[in-house]
Each structure stands twice: as structure tokens, then as C-alpha cells.
Amino acid sequence: MLSGRRLDLLDPSPLDIEIADIAHGLARVARWNGQTAGPHVFSVAQHSLLVEGVGRHLAPASTDAEGLELLLHDAPEYVVGDIISPLKAAIGDAYRGVEKRLLAAVRQRFGVPAPSPALTRLVKRADRIAAHIEAVRLAGFSEEEAARYFGPAIPLSETVLALADPWPTARAQERFLARFAVLARR
Helix, strand or coil, X not given: CCCCCCCCCCCCCHHHCCHHHHHHHHHHCEHHHHCCCCCXXXXXXXXXXXXXXXXXXXXXXXXXXXXXXXXXXXXXXXXXXXXXXXXXXXXXXXXXXXXXXXXXXXXXXXXXXXXXXXHHHHHHHHHHHHHHXXXXXXXXXXXXXXXXXXXXXXXXXXXXXXXXCCCCHHHHHHHXXXXXXXXXXX
């Protein structure tokens, strides 16, 4: 990592995880394999901010700890990249195991408890709604096609929808770090 840390992907230590490395990596990983409209890639860092925004819309009384779970839901992708769902399914349990161990180490590093079943459902729902928004606004899907793959659209504020307008890498990294600081009170 740029911080100088060395991370064992098969046995990650929370001591080797830094939020600056996560933000740096996620801001440089393109969603949709970079196949999106606009002058900038839509990064996983920005997707994470969108998921947190959607999650807060769905559950406005959620705590900052729950916001961290939403924000960090794809944190392992800072080292393993954003693999599209059909390929993840083909790779199977080996990939999922690496991703789960990394996410557990991230949670431990930042004191985020394992999510309750209700929070897990909220994260998945917010992630699917964000994917629907991205599919239509950035990846060329029709509303009907996006609904078939990701579920129906829901009404969201312009503030949340604006999170789906691709930013330059540095801005995505800065905004991710700033939101983390607010949620983690650091």
C-alpha cells in the first residue's frame, strides 16, 4: 500500500489497514469496468458514498456506525478490485472468502461491529438501488432493464442523485475520506 503497509490478502490483519489506502484504492477502481458515460470513471469510492446516501434515505434514523457499514460495504475492493457479479458467481466461494476476511479486518480496524441482519438487508437494498441509478444514468440501461436486474427505482432527492455524477479521482478520494471522518468522528 502507499502507506507502506503490507496486507496479506489471505490472512489480513486490521493493523495493516489504513483508511487513506482504502480511499486511494477505491477512488481508482472503476465501477462497471469503466464502461460508463462521462469524462471520469465512476469509482467505487463514489459508489460507496451513493450507497450511504441511499441507505440514509431509506433509514433516516440510522446511526453513524450504520453509516460506516454502508460506506465501507465495498472496502475490500481497494485491493481486489470491482469484479462484476456474474464473474464473482463463477469464481465462487474462494473469492467470497477473501472478500469476507478483508471486510472483517476493515470492520475490526475501525471498530465497526458486524452488521445485524436488518442492517445487512439495508446495505444490500441500498447497493441494488445505487446500481439501478448507475445503470440508467451511467451504463446505458433502460429503466426496464435496470429494474429487471436491480429492482425498481425509488424517488430520491437531488442531493442523493447528484452522487451519481462522476467526479475526478482526487475529488472522489477526498469526499470519501471526509465522509469517513464525519461518521467515525476522526
